[in-house]
Amino acid sequence: MLRFLLWLPICAAPGVALLWFVWRVPPIRDPARSVWGTYVLGMLAAIPAVLAENALARFTGISDQLDRLAGTTSLLFVFLFAAPLEEAVKVAAAWPAFRSGEFDEAFDGILYATAAAAGFASVEGALSLARHPVSASEVVRVFIILVSQPLLSSMWGYGLGRVRRTKTPTIRFMLLWLVATGLHAMLEHLTASRSTAATISAIPLVIGLAGLAWWAGRDLLARFGRTTLAPPVRRGLASLQPPSLHAMRQALHGSHRPVLFHWIPLGALTTTGVMLTTVTVAIWGGRRLGLDFAAIDRAESSTSAAAPLLLLACSVLVAFPVSGFLVARASNSDGVLEPALSAAVAIVAVLVLLGLAAPVALVLALAFAPVAFALACGGAWVGLGR
Incomplete structure (x- = not known):
């Protein structure tokens, strides 16, 4: 007491x-x-x-x-x-x-x-x-x-x-x-x-x-x-001027154009490609800096795993606003619905693969999933030029 x-x-x-x-x-x-x-x-x-x-x-x-x-x-x-x-x-x-x-x-x-x-x-x-x-x-x-x-x-x-x-x-x-x-x-x-x-x-x-x-x-x-x-x-x-919830709802619904369904799988592939690229660059840069990525598997609770894990996590998260921006620009969409759905498909695919391969990694990825989705929507919003 x-x-x-x-x-x-x-x-x-x-x-x-x-x-x-x-x-x-x-x-x-x-x-x-x-x-x-x-x-x-x-x-x-x-x-x-x-x-x-x-x-x-x-x-x-x-x-x-x-x-x-x-x-x-x-x-x-x-x-x-x-x-x-x-x-x-x-x-x-x-x-x-x-x-x-x-x-x-x-x-x-x-x-x-x-x-x-x-x-x-x-x-x-x-x-x-x-x-x-x-x-x-x-x-x-x-x-x-x-x-x-x-x-x-x-x-x-x-x-x-x-x-x-x-x-x-x-x-x-x-x-x-x-x-x-x-x-x-x-x-x-x-x-x-x-x-x-x-x-x-x-x-x-x-x-x-x-x-x-x-x-x-x-x-x-x-x-x-x-x-x-x-x-x-x-x-x-006030100087940031972020979108309101109403504006984001309008962006998700789009305007008068139909949903561009073919851009959902294309966007998911784009997200996956950007993710692989950023992770590859992170691993290359980490190795150049002397980081030991094997420490993540070797000692889960050790602080030696913190730096490489942070680097990998940041590299994955960076991929989502970049891919959201690219999909929004390439699809010429009026809203963020297509980039958002493509990001969701990519996230679900990654979660399924991790669930089959490593349940521990699945739990960690679930924590990142909402943030990754929000970043993809933010990147798409910027790509719309709003």
Whole structure:
């Protein structure tokens, strides 16, 4: 208990800072008692959830199997129990605010989801550090938890914000909750394995979640008139001028031209070719720099595998915006639908091959898949000249 109390303020600091920023984004702020009360509810909800997870793991005798990367038992536990339970209790913590009169703006969905998740993550992180010996890998693991929990919850928070008037969650909320739960399970599995390769694979997924949360928050602010951020932040973000969700939906649907189906397999082949080229260049460059790529297979949890794994991961991710740009330009399409579908086909093909050859690599690739798809769509957007 003493270790938990010592770690709790440290683990609470990132979530408090994030919630403070999100709370101060809108020009009209919600009452502090509602926002920070939801944060406290998230903290309280974390205790029974974590205790239930630990109790089930001990009762079924699988505690020593939960840190096995790509292990069937570990995957079933996080996907069918741990992640759904944690996302459900975070929704429960945000529910009183959702049903209250203070929840009157679309952005409030992200605000209160962030509050509940930040409180939950602070207790979960403190309990984890109190139970395990402190090491660099454990600190990184807990930091990923502290950052990713609010980002994941902002997905279903977006769905709650869209129904702020009716106070009745729709199928959109359920789908976003399921997506958040699936990504949560993937991140929890990667971080629980305490593997260098798994931790590195979790980083781009967290970065992608941050971009998605920022994008969703920006869309809600613009849609419902709350567009003012803090002055220095607003100028920086405004200069980027990223597309809105509505603009991306229009780009995916295209205009009056039919779907260019023949460009889907051609685009998938283009993506595969660009991927092979970038990986080949990465391996050649890595060998010139003296990197040992065999360390990835030889010592999965060793830091010696970090540099070559990062290089290979970056080379694969770089291929997707490049191929998306090339397909959009070559097909002369009016939207990003064809490049997006071709990237999806290429990703599925890679996942199938990895599933047949190396289940561990499949789990790592699944973490990169959403980021790769988003990068392909971004490259196609640039290729359209918008």
